[in-house]
Amino acid sequence: MDPLLTLAIAAATPAALVTLGYAGLCWVKPVTTCRRCAGTGRTTTRVLRRPRACRRCDRGHRLRAGRRIFNYFHRLRAEATR
Numbered sequence: 001m002d003p004l005l006t007l008a009i010a011a012a013t014p015a016a017l018v019t020l021g022y023a024g025l026c027w028v029k030p031v032t033t034c035r036r037c038a039g040t041g042r043t044t045t046r047v048l049r050r051p052r053a054c055r056r057c058d059r060g061h062r063l064r065a066g067r068r069i070f071n072y073f074h075r076l077r078a079e080a081t082r
């Protein structure tokens, strides 16, 4: 076997596994807990520390970045083929 091909396979396999693993995770669990409010859905203001609704999420849950990218291309394809 060609050593260059072996090197290419050794370099590409972990990257492919990580990519497919994240795609599978986005398919199985598209929603994750918000890191800003730690899943509570509420944050405090910086000045007076008053509780407010978290602006980054919907009640403590938010879509993963991979799922948002998938949804974007899915809608783009649906609009293009309509």
Ligand SMILES: [Zn+2]
Binding pocket: 034, 035, 036, 037, 038, 039, 040, 041, 042, 054, 055, 056, 057, 058, 060, 061
């Ligand atoms: Zn949040």
